[in-house]
Amino acid sequence: MxxxxxxxxxxxxxxxxxxxxxxxxxxxxxxxxxxxxxxxxxxxxxxxxxxxxxxxxxxxxxxxxxxxxxxxxxxxxxxxxxxxxxxxxxxxxxxxxxxxxxxxxxxxxxxxxxxxxxxxxxxxxxxxxxxxxxxxxxxxxxxxxxxxxxxxxxxxxxxxxxxxxxxxxxxxxxxxxxxxxxxxxxxxxxxxxxxxxxxxxxxxxxxxxxxxxxxxxxxxxxxxxxxxxxxxxxxxxxxxxxxxxxxxxxxxxxxxxxxxxxxxxxxxxxxxxxxxxxVTDIRPWELRKLRILNGAHTLLASFGALRGHATVDAAIRDPECRNVVERWWDEVENGLPDGLDLENYRASLVQRFANSRIAHHLDQISQDAPAKMRIRIIPTVLHELDNGRHPLAGLTAIAAVLVREGIRPDVTSITTELRRLSPALAARSDVPRSVADIARELERQSEALPLGPMTMPEHRRQHP
Known part of the structure; x- marks a missing residue:
């Protein structure tokens, strides 16, 4: 035996x-x-x-x-x-x-x-x-x-x-x-x-x-x-x-x-x-975790999956995924207070995400993605827009989630879904079209596996 x-x-x-x-x-x-x-x-x-x-x-x-x-x-x-x-x-x-x-x-x-x-x-x-x-x-x-x-x-x-x-x-x-x-x-x-x-x-x-x-x-x-x-x-x-x-x-x-x-x-x-x-004030630590860690997870769960990845460690090793995560973190930092040791926190998260022995599956993270996005992604997108910046990474996260949810990448469908998720965001006249543009590109790339670098329209690629 x-x-x-x-x-x-x-x-x-x-x-x-x-x-x-x-x-x-x-x-x-x-x-x-x-x-x-x-x-x-x-x-x-x-x-x-x-x-x-x-x-x-x-x-x-x-x-x-x-x-x-x-x-x-x-x-x-x-x-x-x-x-x-x-x-x-x-x-x-x-x-x-x-x-x-x-x-x-x-x-x-x-x-x-x-x-x-x-x-x-x-x-x-x-x-x-x-x-x-x-x-x-x-x-x-x-x-x-x-x-x-x-x-x-x-x-x-x-x-x-x-x-x-x-x-x-x-x-x-x-x-x-x-x-x-x-x-x-x-x-x-x-x-x-x-x-x-x-x-x-x-x-x-x-x-x-x-x-x-x-x-x-x-x-x-x-x-x-x-x-x-x-x-x-x-x-x-x-x-x-x-x-x-x-x-x-x-x-x-x-x-x-x-x-x-x-x-x-x-x-x-x-x-x-x-x-x-x-602690006596939890909000700064709460925002750091919700938007930097959880926001990156929500982004990777859809964007990484559309690029053919199944786990967080595989996604973060993809230069395109790593680039959009780093840009997302830049956008988040614009709305966070000082004193949160963000440089070290970001570096530690990259190491944690890259731990290939923790098989953190993207489909597990993507459960209830729209509800999570309301809390983890959309507040930063609104903050960036309010301050005159174009939050490409945040809009990419929204587009990726909607594509994964089966929303058609046209302005009408995107606008309808954004009204349900965030009326304030849907009311921004340029946002539905930007999200639709990105969603179409994500769909095109997803259908063309294996993937190369993303090719966003040049006017969307400008860093604020």
Whole structure:
């Protein structure tokens, strides 16, 4: 019998299971590589267990529970792999188990709710407000209204609806306030989520949102750790590294960053032990990460794919992709404050992007690209236009996303889509035509693989 055919032993806890004091919404690879990792590395990790809920599917919850919520984290650098078993998650539930969510928030010892649900998961409009006309949100409002004053649990489906309902249950139980910590790439995400919850509560019962400030402190964050999707090969790597079986390992890079601003009224883990930073002004760091790192990812996910690449490292090695990323960063810098060490940050990102051992797939990054573009790309494009500059890289990012989304590269179609994405941008008379010109060139180049240098019209190539 070959060694590969012999069943490997399962992962086992080396320490007692910590009590649930954190509830997480939207468990996925990033949460397990980031917030769960920070919690596991806190000096007081024995006091802080995480009960996690999935987003759209129950699969991850089923897989976690099948192995006692343990998993292997593989840190993958250019020099090699290192692994560790993460023990901070202690229970996992399907996202639609609202009964369990309410039960957890009614426990006095629960102190924190964290979220990783992607930008689109919050269902916000271009101005960052909750889309009350969204069918799912509107249905949740009706469901909560219908069950008010009863013991029935409303079948809420949106993240904001579930969170607001759970916070109301905590308030009604007379318990202390929790910290709500969104960890998605939305500017001032704590305030944005607070406003969304308040709008939901007011839609259910106008004038009844006063209790929210007594029940929740919304913390703003900036998060960073490149975490590609797990492959079959990664599952095999765990067995080689550890001698144990793990069907749901997470692969990530050695680099990690977490910046937080806000109050934790019922306590928190000592996340600073693992390198988290607590600041009085998060916005500069948030913008640096959202626009330089995440903006470049959104650009590469479409532009790089159109040039025939499948991963970030392959794209950044393409001189044309590298050139448009560097130009994008120049455009972003025009709108960022001083003191952010941008030269070193940019250099470190090129190294991280080029790590060929982290297979960060462009199709994974491109999910919900239009929603991401509203936050990561369009504000810089508007800033450049407002200051009389022609943001070629930003317009190229927009064109690439629209081409990948199947939008026809004519002025009428581009204008219609820009009105949906950003009315302010669509109102610029020259922008739809510029985007359409670039989109046609991108389509032509994409159809002519293998690709050579981009050939934009000369009047588009002028550097501001």
């Amino acid at each position: 070959s060694p590969a055919s012999i069943a490997a032993p399962a992962l086992v806890r080396a320490r007692p299971t910590p009590p649930v004091r954190i509830v997480h919404l939207g468990i996925g690879a990033f949460h397990r590589a980031h917030q769960a990792w920070y919690t596991a590395h806190a000096a007081d990790a024995a006091d802080w267990g995480i009960a996690a809920f999935t987003g759209r599917s129950s699969v991850v919850a089923d897989e976690l529970r099948a192995q006692d919520c343990l998993y292997t984290l593989i840190e993958r650098s250019s020099e090699g792999d290192r692994s560790e078993t993460i023990e901070s998650i202690v229970d996992a539930h399907p996202g639609d188990d609202v009964t369990m969510l309410l039960e957890l928030l009614r426990r006095a010892e629960v102190a924190i709710v964290t979220l990783t649900v992607t930008e689109a998961g919050y269902r916000l409009d271009d101005d960052g407000r909750l889309r009350l006309d969204d069918p799912v949100v509107a249905g949740d409002v009706d469901a909560v209204r219908a069950t008010r004053g009863t013991d029935a649990v409303p079948a809420v489906r949106s993240v904001v609806g579930r969170l607001a309902t759970a916070l109301r249950a905590r308030h009604d139980a007379g318990l202390s306030a929790v910290a709500v910590v969104p960890c998605d790439n939305i500017p001032d995400n704590g305030r944005a989520l607070a406003d969304a919850c308040r709008a939901f509560v007011e839609a259910v019962d106008p004038g009844d949102s006063g209790w929210l400030d007594q029940t929740a402190s919304f913390v703003s964050t900036s998060v960073d750790r490149i975490t590609p999707r797990t492959t079959i090969e990664d599952v095999a790597t765990v067995r080689v590294l550890t001698g144990r079986s793990d069907s749901i390992p997470v692969v990530t890079e050695p680099f990690t960053d977490w910046v937080l601003h806000g109050r934790f009224p019922s306590g928190r883990p000592a996340w600073e032990d693992a390198g988290a930073r607590f």
